[in-house]
Amino acid sequence: MIVDFGFASLLDKFEEHYGKRAGKFLVGLIGAAVVSVCFSLIWQFISPLIGWATTTANGTSAVWLIWRGVSAMAAIAVLIAGGASVAAAIDAKRLVREAEAVMGDAYIIFESATAALIEAKGLVDDVNRGAKVVDISPQRTGKLVSDAQATLQQMKDTREKLSATRGRGRKRTDS
Structure with a gap:
């Protein structure tokens, strides 16, 4: 059984009117929005556990500080990897x-x-x-x-x- 939400026809019409690049950008934007919503839902389930594990009776624990440092380094690594992949794609097209x-x-x-x-x-x-x-x-x-x-x-x-x-x-x- 196939369920069609009409998304393909919307994309076709958008691509006809604005062009192929704009269509790809729209698909990427929708994909990023879906990923963002998924991460938000996951965070809603995980955040109470992280809050419970990282706080003590005296306030923020060392685990929370380490978590913030690791997440900052991970964000920087993702930005560098993303930039490198974009640069490689541009170079490959050239x-x-x-x-x-x-x-x-x-x-x-x-x-x-x-x-x-x-x-x-x-x-x-x-x-x-x-x-x-x-x-x-x-x-x-x-x-x-x-x-x-x-x-x-x-x-x-x-x-x-x-x-x-x-x-x-x-x-x-x-x-």
Whole structure:
């Protein structure tokens, strides 16, 4: 049994109107609110026990002071870890953009190299056809043709690998 509260349609409408980033921000904000409510409920159940354990007849105990110090250090550690993860995410996005740009440039270079090899193969074929007239040895011409064909095949294989690589991973959307 699936229960739908209509939250997905609300998010879709919000995302259509304000954009994808604002939609993600709204989901994050709602998630933070839910976590905050959960922590508040948990604290309501735990706080009497902590109050009982940390107070004495004379007032605040040493346990309470240690608890406050540990919680302050934990809060600082969480802030540092959160900042480091945000910095890593920003750096990862930058690296992905740079890699996509390099892959695009490499694809253009491979395309032009393939065209140049095809042209060179045509020239070698022309030379091969005219070998009898120009008096170039057929063995030499055959070796040039086979070398050009091998290079052309390597370029085709590399181009196919590059095309397959470009298709994997994140989809690029240019808007």
